[in-house]
Amino acid sequence: MEELKLEHDYCCPGCDTRPQGADLGRRTVIGGIAALAASSLGIAQAKKVKIGTCGQFLCLVPYEVAKRRGYFRELGLDVEIIWAKGGTQALQFMIGGAVDYSATSLDAVLQARQRGAKVVQVASSGRLPLFALATAPKTAGAIQAVKDLAGRTVAVSGLGNADHLMLQYLLKRAGVDPKGVQYATIGTNLFEALKQGQVEAGMVQEPALSLLKEAGGRELVNLMDFNQAKAFMGGPYAFMGLNIRSEEREERAGEIRRIAKAVEKGIQFVQTARANVIVDSLPKELIVGGDRKQLEAIIDRYRRSLYQSSLKLDRDAAERTVDIQQAAGVLPAGFKVDEALDFGILG
Structure with missing residues (x-):
């Protein structure tokens, strides 16, 4: 019709409502804990890395927790998180060189590749849409x-x-x-x-x-x-993950493993800490004007179902994503999941 x-x-794009007063345009979020760590360790000692991600609340949680609790810093990374207007824009930032990585849905990566973009997903942080x-x-x-x-x-x-x-x-x-x-x-x-x-x-x-x-x-x-x-x-659906420009796979392999380890630690915290403590670990811009108790309840409801403890790519979940896009006519029948995912970096 x-x-x-x-x-x-x-x-x-990527979030359908937000706490009133929060500006989820492109921005740099500087977290309190990570900022304190930076001042004590010295920014020069850490590798600067930019990650572009969609501004949706549940997309951001693992990455922002890893940043603000200092998990990236512990592994020698000074991570800057750029909130993009959805996964497509985050990928565009990465393809254009404005950021080093993008954290988006696998759906966005599959469609970008259909348009000729040389990008691959190397880690998976979310197992459900x-x-x-x-x-x-x-x-x-x-x-x-x-x-x-x-x-x-x-x-x-x-x-x-x-x-x-x-x-x-x-x-x-x-x-x-x-x-x-x-x-x-x-x-x-x-x-x-x-x-x-x-x-x-x-x-x-x-x-x-x-x-x-x-x-x-x-x-x-x-x-x-x-x-x-x-x-x-029928089971998990590969959704949120970390992406790179295909040609940078070799030079960034070690860095990707450190990012994955930090995000895994962030997810472990999200899955075990009290919901109010998790919300305390998020940027104020993400919370301001919203119903804090409601946000705590949302995290408490979904934290064990949405996020996977290991960022290793799940082939079955990725194939389920491809199958659904093929059924919708977006991907050709002969498309192979290995074209868009790199299973070799995290094993």
């Missing part, structure tokens, strides 16, 4: 399952984006012809459009999902929940 476009201001399918409050009674979306208007960030592809997969799985659904492309601030009833359902992230449910919306499928992801997709 015809694509419907709605105009909304939004923070950045950061999306849920939910209804608007006013349609929660009428839409109780994915099959009820036939003939409805459903919001996505953009046609061909990861959330759109995932929605098409869920529709087909429920026996709904994706062509029989109208897609409203809103950017990433889907929350307001759903809350106001401008669309009937949408692919959202956190904290938008929690806010929608509070307003009376219905959660249809939450792919951030491991049990639901297993039920709907």
